[in-house]
Amino acid sequence: xxxxxxxxxxxxxxxxxxxxxxxxxxxxxxxxxxxxxxxxxxxxxxxxxxxxxxxxxxxxxxxxxxxxxxxxxxxxxxxxxxxxxxxxxxxxxxxxxxxxxxxxxxxxxxxxxxxxxxxxxxxxxxxxxxxxxxxxxxxxxxxxxxxxxxxxxxxxxxxxxxxxxxxxxxxxxxxxxxxxxxxxxxxxxxxxxxxxxxxxxxxxxxxxxxxxxxxxxxxxxxxxxxxxxxxxxxxxxxxxxxxxxxxxxxxxxxxxxx
Amino acid sequence: xxxxxxxxxxxxxxxxxxxxxxxxxxxxxxxxxxxxxxxxxxxxxxxxxxxxxxxxxxxxxxxxxxxxxxxxxxxxxxxxxxxxxxxxxxxxxxxxxxxxxxxxxxxxxxxxxxxxxxxxxxxxxxxxxxxxxxxxxxxxxxxxxxxxxxxxxxxxxxxxxxxxxxxxxxxxxxxxxxxxxxxxxxxxxxxxxxxxxxxxxxxxxxxxxxxxxxxxxxxxxxxxxxxxxxxxxxxxxxxxxxxxxxxxxxxxxxxxxx
Numbered sequence: 001x002x003x004x005x006x007x008x009x010x011x012x013x014x015x016x017x018x019x020x021x022x023x024x025x026x027x028x029x030x031x032x033x034x035x036x037x038x039x040x041x042x043x044x045x046x047x048x049x050x051x052x053x054x055x056x057x058x059x060x061x062x063x064x065x066x067x068x069x070x071x072x073x074x075x076x077x078x079x080x081x082x083x084x085x086x087x088x089x090x091x092x093x094x095x096x097x098x099x100x101x102x103x104x105x106x107x108x109x110x111x112x113x114x115x116x117x118x119x120x121x122x123x124x125x126x127x128x129x130x131x132x133x134x135x136x137x138x139x140x141x142x143x144x145x146x147x148x149x150x151x152x153x154x155x156x157x158x159x160x161x162x163x164x165x166x167x168x169x170x171x172x173x174x175x176x177x178x179x180x181x182x183x184x185x186x187x188x189x190x191x192x193x194x195x196x197x198x199x200x201x202x203x204x205x206x207x208x209x210x211x212x213x214x215x216x217x218x219x220x221x222x223x224x225x226x227x228x229x230x231x232x233x234x235x236x237x238x239x240x241x242x243x244x245x246x247x248x249x250x251x252x253x254x255x256x257x258x
Numbered sequence: 259x260x261x262x263x264x265x266x267x268x269x270x271x272x273x274x275x276x277x278x279x280x281x282x283x284x285x286x287x288x289x290x291x292x293x294x295x296x297x298x299x300x301x302x303x304x305x306x307x308x309x310x311x312x313x314x315x316x317x318x319x320x321x322x323x324x325x326x327x328x329x330x331x332x333x334x335x336x337x338x339x340x341x342x343x344x345x346x347x348x349x350x351x352x353x354x355x356x357x358x359x360x361x362x363x364x365x366x367x368x369x370x371x372x373x374x375x376x377x378x379x380x381x382x383x384x385x386x387x388x389x390x391x392x393x394x395x396x397x398x399x400x401x402x403x404x405x406x407x408x409x410x411x412x413x414x415x416x417x418x419x420x421x422x423x424x425x426x427x428x429x430x431x432x433x434x435x436x437x438x439x440x441x442x443x444x445x446x447x448x449x450x451x452x453x454x455x456x457x458x459x460x461x462x463x464x465x466x467x468x469x470x471x472x473x474x475x476x477x478x479x480x481x482x483x484x485x486x487x488x489x490x491x492x493x494x495x496x497x498x499x500x501x502x503x504x505x506x507x508x509x510x511x512x513x514x515x516x
Contacts, residue, residue: 034382119367127365130325131432132354133382 022214026144029137040142047108047143048150052157058103059158063091063165071173080174084166084181085188091162092189092197098245100155101204104147105237109212112143113233116216117226125217140213147209152201159197200248207240276302277336278436278468279324284333286319293319295492296333301436301468306459308471308479310514311489317472318362320489321438324470325359326350337436355383358434358467362441364425366413372424373409376400379432399427402464403457419450423457430461437462437469443478455481476514488514 005013066087074080116139119125128135163185170176212233219229277300286294293316301307311317322328323335326342335342337353345353367375376396380386386395400406403423413421422442429437442458443451455478462469471482479486480500488496488503488511496503496511504515 034385122363122368123361123365124367126327127359127361127367128378130327130354130357130359131379131383131429132351133379138382 018218019214022140022217023210025136026140026210026213029134029141030145032134032137034134034137036138036142039138040146043142043146044150047146048153051104051107051150051154054103054107055100055154055158056161058099059096059161060165060168062095062099062158063087063162063167064169065165066091066095066162067166067169068173071169081184083170084176084185087166088163088185088189089193091166092159093193094197094245094249096159096162097155097197097201097204098241100158101151101201101208101241101245102238104151104154104204105208105211105241106234108147109208109233109237110230112209112212113216113219114226114230116213117219117229120217120219121221121223121226140217143213144206144209147212148202148205151205151208152198155201155204156198196248196252200245203244203248204241207244208237211237211240278303278338279470280334280336280339281320281324282334284320284323284335285331286316286323286328287331293492294323294330297489297493299487299494301470303468304466306462306469306471306482306484308473308483308486309489310474310479310486312474315489316492317489318440321359321440321470321472325354325357325438355432356435358429358432358437360422360425360429360437360439360442362444364413364421366416366421366424366428368413370413371409372400372405372411372413372416375413375424376428376431379428383432395431399431400424402430402461403427419446419454422446422454426454426457426461430465433465435467437467439469439471439473441472441474443473443475448477451475451477452481454478458482474514 067083070086071080071083074083074086116125119139125135125139128138163182166185167176167178167181170181171178215229215233215236219225279299279301281300282298284294284297285292297316297320299307309317309320319328323330324337324342326345329343338356340349340353342350342353366372367378370378373396376399377392380392380395386392396409397406400409403426405420405423405427408416408420408424413424416424426442437458439458443454446454458469458471459482461467469482471478473479483500485497485499486503487494488508490510496506496508498506503511506512
């Protein structure tokens, strides 16, 4: 018999189909009665509060380094005064959301993948299912929604700290006052810059939570699969973020800046 | 000889009335590996049925089909006269409330205390809201398994035997009519194994359950079995009570008693 479709294609189609089914289960269970508020708040605390230091330090250093790197070049053109607005716009529009999302993919997506993977291996998810409880509602919906809400908040905090970092670098080199730095930074920033930037972080949050849950929930039996689930969660979530960002930039340039 | 015995088992066990679980010509494969080649069996009300067999013979697969964790490839599987492959999601949920499943690893939710583990099915499945009633039911079932003082402990603080007892308590808290035990004494020392076997009998008398006990522990089989089915290579090869099988001439069956 002649094979019309190569085996790798079949695997890819099956994997894509599984993801669509899983996504359907997530959306169906959001609106079911008995939303798990306590678990949602616990996950929001783990995903949001416990990532504060990592995201905060990253954001601050991002602004700091970007300012230090761009200042010498800008000085050559006599455009040092544009550094605050340039750093602010690049961080808020692009670098902040993407870098923070990638960091969160590494920290949160892998952690969700490993946690659900080990629950699968130790039959805890099966135990929930056979008891008649709804594991998707308890484990998946709460984690994805917590990511959708926490990733934008973490990004906004990182953006603010990146501006602080930018100010620290400018102040160190040029003895710029805080008032002057921030007035320059905000003068070039439009409210319209913030909306698409925050909107795409909502999708990044969904990707981070969804991929982590999907990989963990569908991991194979055996302890090795926990590591595989965590690893592939990071890789897939990072890829999703890059692709979503490319789409978001295209859409933004068509609708927001024209 | 084996073939005749299998046919005898199939014809004897599936035609009697009063079966709470009735399986006819059930087949299940994973890829090209056939795990259940053709099994037929029944579990009668109030009966303790032990399924005996070496590891990897398909014993656990059979009971996972009963509870819907796996789907059969062909054959009939009726629980309380309902064909399980025809059940909707809602009907499965209702049916699962009548079936308890004790996993080999006990499958306790390791992020929850013992109390929260027991509270989980009460609040999610029975939708109980009265805190006092919930606490009373938890204490009652913990007292039954002799572990009331472990109520505040985390699963990681419990020994293997204690985990099995708590797992049993979590299953029995929903007062199921059928209990499925997946190797309840595996990994335990002989004294704890006997205690767990005796506890199974005690709980069966208290809650009037019908049970299928998957094991290869002969001490457990001796204490718990009303009837024993011996599984080999995905099908049943012998049936009888403990004494009948012990005095039988079949080589495979006798090897369990050595």
